[in-house]
Amino acid sequence: MTPGEFSYSNGLLACEDVSLEDIAQAHGTPAYVYSRRAIVSRFRSYGQALAGLPHRVCYSVKANSNIAVLSTLAHEGAGFDIVSGGELYRVLAAGGDPATVVFSGVGKTEPELRFALQKGIHSFNCESEAELDLLSRCSVGLQRPASIALRVNPDVDAITHPYISTGLRQHKFGIDFAAAEALYARAAALPGIVPEGVSCHIGSQMLDIDPLLESTDKVLALAGRLRGSGLAIRYLDLGGGLGVRYRPGDRAVPIRDLIGRLRPRIQASGLTLMLEPGRSIAAEAGVLLTRVLLVKHNGEKTFVIVDAAMNDLIRPALYQAHHEIVPVKGAADSDHRFTADVVGPVCESGDFIARNRELPRVQPGDLLAILTVGAYGFSLASNYNSRPRPCELLIDGSTVHLGRRRETYEDLLRGESIPV
Numbered sequence: 001m002t003p004g005e006f007s008y009s010n011g012l013l014a015c016e017d018v019s020l021e022d023i024a025q026a027h028g029t030p031a032y033v034y035s036r037r038a039i040v041s042r043f044r045s046y047g048q049a050l051a052g053l054p055h056r057v058c059y060s061v062k063a064n065s066n067i068a069v070l071s072t073l074a075h076e077g078a079g080f081d082i083v084s085g086g087e088l089y090r091v092l093a094a095g096g097d098p099a100t101v102v103f104s105g106v107g108k109t110e111p112e113l114r115f116a117l118q119k120g121i122h123s124f125n126c127e128s129e130a131e132l133d134l135l136s137r138c139s140v141g142l143q144r145p146a147s148i149a150l151r152v153n154p155d156v157d158a159i160t161h162p163y164i165s166t167g168l169r170q171h172k173f174g175i176d177f178a179a180a181e182a183l184y185a186r187a188a189a190l191p192g193i194v195p196e197g198v199s200c201h202i203g204s205q206m207l208d209i210d211p212l213l214e215s216t217d218k219v220l221a222l223a224g225r226l227r228g229s230g231l232a233i234r235y236l237d238l239g240g241g242l243g244v245r246y247r248p249g250d251r252a253v254p255i256r257d258l259i260g261r262l263r264p265r266i267q268a269s270g271l272t273l274m275l276e277p278g279r280s281i282a283a284e285a286g287v288l289l290t291r292v293l294l295v296k297h298n299g300e301k302t303f304v305i306v307d308a309a310m311n312d313l314i315r316p317a318l319y320q321a322h323h324e325i326v327p328v329k330g331a332a333d334s335d336h337r338f339t340a341d342v343v344g345p346v347c348e349s350g351d352f353i354a355r356n357r358e359l360p361r362v363q364p365g366d367l368l369a370i371l372t373v374g375a376y377g378f379s380l381a382s383n384y385n386s387r388p389r390p391c392e393l394l395i396d397g398s399t400v401h402l403g404r405r406r407e408t409y410e411d412l413l414r415g416e417s418i419p420v
């Protein structure tokens with residue numbers, strides 16, 4: 001089960017036309033390897049499915065913010081969904097058009113708001129009265145009107161991991177649905193604030209899209225009421241959240257099916273549809289290449305200790321996430337399978353990539369590929385245990401582009417100093 005752009009050729013797993021063994025030899029491990037073709041094809045799927053409907057697809061930068069990935073998407077005409085000044089800086093460095101950027105997030109700072117206004121971003125998804133007041137002051141000071149949407153909380157359960165579910169009343173996100181109309185009226189009266197959209201994002205890794213459709217109906221009805229009260233609402237931002245297949249048995253909804261279900265709802269409204277997909281564009285486009293350091297037996301248990309760890313990929317530790325692991329060298333004989341925990345060298349028992357996983361027999365030195373890590377892989381990586389972060393490589397056919405070099409020990413100390 002490898003996404004299409006990763007397949008075995010002459011017994012070796014390859015990304016597009018480059019074998020992962022060659023990549024490991026040239027660039028070392030652990031290494032994040034991304035398929036440019038996979039990223040582009042997922043992004044284009046959105047465009048194709050949305051044809052004829054006024055829309056903008058704003059890739060959610062947090063999923064994978066490497067500037068090689070962002071520039072690939074900018075060339076494809078993507079807009080961008082950002083949640084910090086740092087993400088805006090990356091988008092600009094990658095050649096993204098600020099006029100396509102939407103700024104989300106529950107706690108934007110004054111310097112971030114000013115930076116975004118100065119760069120002329122498309123709009124702000126505001127999540128509180130205090131944020132509206134601050135944005136209004138910044139906007140008046142800079143003499144730059146701010147187009148806004150309120151991110152409303154529709155109180156719909158996204159049916160996903162609790163850490164990435166955001167659309168229930170108990171979550172910190174969005175404006176209470178019942179209070180939204182009054183806050184829109186207040187926003188419209190604030191100097192420098194131009195309410196033009198309604199936004200909502202109920203969660204991530206949704207394998208069932210019914211909650212998304214339910215929240216869409218709620219926000220469409222709200223947009224209708226706001227228009228009825230005289231507000232010039234032009235766009236509807238439904239956020240991201242479409243899930244991908246992490247396990248062979250997962251049933252992810254294809255992009256075109258999601259859009260097919262949204263289309264009739266949106267069409268009648270005449271609103272421009274904005275979406276903020278992250279995972280559904282980047283996840284399947286990446287693998288984490290790792291080498292087996294040793295195999296260790298502790299009582300009943302077998303541990304395969306690899307050179308990638310929780311600092312490189314935290315999803316299993318943080319969300320009990322499942323990532324398939326396959327050998328780079330050929331599909332192995334099923335008689336030689338065994339069950340092991342695949343773990344990294346970090347000093348925590350939470351440092352695991354997989355638990356009780358059935359694997360083909362492996363030896364020290366073997367290469368493994370951890371699948372579906374193109375989203376929320378490197379972007380969540382840290383230097384914990386003073387481990388330099390891996391390199392990131394973007395493959396385009398037979399070309400290997402070093403999107404980010406492996407960090408060095410010098411990088412680890414950057415910005416630090418010893419007191420005199």
Ligand code: LLP
Pocket residue numbers: 060063081104105164201203204205239240241242276277278279280315319375376380
């Ligand atoms: N828009 C907003 C406002 C968001 O908060 C998010 C994700 C997205 C769009 C993109 O959602 P996507 O299409 O990628 O599901 N670290 C977690 C995922 C956190 C998602 C946070 N917000 C993970 O590894 O599963």
